[in-house]
Amino acid sequence: MIKQYTTLAMLVASAAALQIVESPLPRFLPWLKLGLANALSLYALIKLSTSSGIIVAIFRTFIASILLGTLFSPVFIMSFVGALSSALLMGLLYKAFSKVTNEILSISGALINNFSQLAVIQIMFAENINFMFHIAIMIWVSIPSGYIVAKIVNELLRRTADV
Amino acid sequence: MQKNNLIFIITLLAISALAYYFHFASEKTTQYEIRVLAQNKTYLRPLSNRLIVKGYLGESIITWNMNDEVRIEKSPCPNQSCVKMGLCKSIPLICVPNGIIINPIAQKYDAVTGQ
Numbered sequence: 001m002i003k004q005y006t007t008l009a010m011l012v013a014s015a016a017a018l019q020i021v022e023s024p025l026p027r028f029l030p031w032l033k034l035g036l037a038n039a040l041s042l043y044a045l046i047k048l049s050t051s052s053g054i055i056v057a058i059f060r061t062f063i064a065s066i067l068l069g070t071l072f073s074p075v076f077i078m079s080f081v082g083a084l085s086s087a088l089l090m091g092l093l094y095k096a097f098s099k100v101t102n103e104i105l106s107i108s109g110a111l112i113n114n115f116s117q118l119a120v121i122q123i124m125f126a127e128n129i130n131f132m133f134h135i136a137i138m139i140w141v142s143i144p145s146g147y148i149v150a151k152i153v154n155e156l157l158r159r160t161a162d163v
Numbered sequence: 164m165q166k167n168n169l170i171f172i173i174t175l176l177a178i179s180a181l182a183y184y185f186h187f188a189s190e191k192t193t194q195y196e197i198r199v200l201a202q203n204k205t206y207l208r209p210l211s212n213r214l215i216v217k218g219y220l221g222e223s224i225i226t227w228n229m230n231d232e233v234r235i236e237k238s239p240c241p242n243q244s245c246v247k248m249g250l251c252k253s254i255p256l257i258c259v260p261n262g263i264i265i266n267p268i269a270q271k272y273d274a275v276t277g278q
Contacts, residue, residue: 024242074259103168107175125200125257125264139179143172 008044008052015040015060019079020067035110037064039149041087042106043156050091057087074124078117086113102153107146114138195233195251197225200262208233218261225265233265 019037037060045053061083065076086109093100093108118134197206199216206214212227221239228234232250238258245258256265 074262078259099167101165101168103165104171107171111175121257121259125198125259125262133182136179136183139175139182143175 004048004052008048008055011040011044011052011056012059012063015056016063016067019060019064023064023068034145035086035113035149036152038083038086038106038109038113039152039156041083042090042102042109042149042153045087045091045094045105046102046153046157047160050095053091054084054087057083074120077124078120081120082113082117085116086110101150102157103147103150106150106153107142110142110146110149111138114142194231194268196266196268198264198266200264216263218258218263220261223258223261223263225263235263235265238263 015037018040022033022036025033038057040060041053041057044056058080061076061080062071065071065073065079070076070079089112090105090109093105115135115138118138195208197214197216198204199206199218201217201219206216208214208227214225216223216225218239222237223235223239223245224237226234226236228250233256234250235245235248235256235258238245238261240258240260242260245256245261245263248256251265251267255267257263
């Protein structure tokens with residue numbers, strides 16, 4: 001049990017660090033980013049449990065926001081909703097489909113992450129977002145980013161197979 | 164690449180292509196409204212083609228060019244993502260930290276008068 005908690009704490013810390021490192025990188029659109037921190041949510045989900053993946057997603061957004069000074073700001077809400085919805089969907093897919101690959105999980109997670117952030121923008125700020133345009137771009141960005149994240153997770157799982 | 168992954172990606176790309184088609188098939192606009200959340204105000208294009216608005220963090224400068232395209236020229240936000248996004252072409256341009264939203268307004272043309 002202690003080992004699992006320690007692993008979970010390390011994953012939360014690493015995910016928060018990745019989120020902080022990624023935050024100042026330039027973006028084409030407010031909700032577009034690689035989402036490397038999502039790799040650790042997916043890893044926790046596969047290696048530990050579905051709830052662990054969700055815990056990593058929740059805590060890493062809180063910790064990263066505290067350190068970035070954006071707690072409870074619109075940026076935090078976008079990040080939190082995105083991370084949580086992504087972890088929930090990946091957990092649901094992982095539980096529901098036994099043969100689902102990490103690539104599909106990761107790309108779906110990236111897509112729902114971006115989509116929920118866009119939904120937050122729509123609800124909080126803009127009333128007439130052109131969803132068609134954003135969905136088109138979102139898919140083009142989510143496929144490579146989700147694929148890269150899946151490859152990272154595969155490598156992490158391979159290297160920690162006996163841990 | 165596994166067959167499942169390939170099918171999944173191709174399906175997504177097809178959805179993306181459809182969404183892109185519907186985006187360009189929809190009506191275009193050259194009018195934008197600027198919403199400033201800090202002031203709860205909405206602005207339209209001024210005659211000077213340059214608008215200075217005060218957001219949550221400070222002043223943002225919004226400019227229009229000769230082709231009716233709009234951009235955020237200067238912003239006090241830390242990442243400067245809104246400035247780097249450049250010209251807004253029929254899609255919203257949003258500066259989340261400073262609470263500035265540039266929204267395209269759908270223009271309905273009268274078929275008879277063209278107004």
